[in-house]
Amino acid sequence: MEQKMQNRFQNRSAASEEPQDTARSLRALLVLEHLARAQHPPTLAQLAQRLDMPKSSLMRLLAAMQRAGFVAATPTENGYVPGPQASALALATLRASAFTRECRAVLAQLVGTLGETCNLTAPDGDRVVYMERVETAEPLRLFFAVGSHVPMHCTASGKLFLASMSRLERSRVLARLPLTRNTPRTLTDPARLEEELERLAARGIGIDNEEFVRGMSAVAVPVRAADDRVVAAVACHAPTARVMLDELLRAVPVLERAAQAMCEVLAQHRAGAG
16 A cells, blocks of 8 residues: 555656656757747847746756857857757758748749749848759859858848848847958948848848859848748849849849748748647
């Protein structure tokens, strides 16, 4: 009898501890989810408050995640952003899912209409990552593998992401970006780049006028989440020897229809995940 009572007590104790153990094991994922959704890199104190975690425990967790590459620190703001390993994991997850196939189908239809390479891109820290792309059949083209990173300040998608930020957030990002001159057309003066981004914000698009690669131009349009945040971009780029920037700009309505299709794909998969 005594042994049975002891066993029942142990079982109840284990059951009561199980939710706590589960919560502790999910802390790293909760941190990553919060960082991925944050509009500004949160500090340790902000994370601790929003996640209801002790600072000391959170500090140890962030240090471990940083060593593993899942979290990166922003020294200028004492904040945290998802690290390269988090981006690699997200990319691998998406590429292994039906989400990727549906995105590729949208891009393939777009390439069939425009005849030029089209991409699905997303912001990844202070850079742009190629989430998916479909190449043109033309022999003259610019190749970037899926998962490649390109700068923000001189690419159509990057400038779109910068233009979609609030002025305060944008000024913080521009202050830490290396405004490298890739071509004679690259805007490396912060004031001139700010003016350009304000114009693009009003138009709701991103433009690369041979600013990243000489002889290549591009246009990007936003893919928005349900809360209207710009979470990705659909972009088309082409060599100016074949298509001038003005021609790409005339294709904006076609790009916007593809972006809307991407929004629907994203919404369906988020609903399925929920």
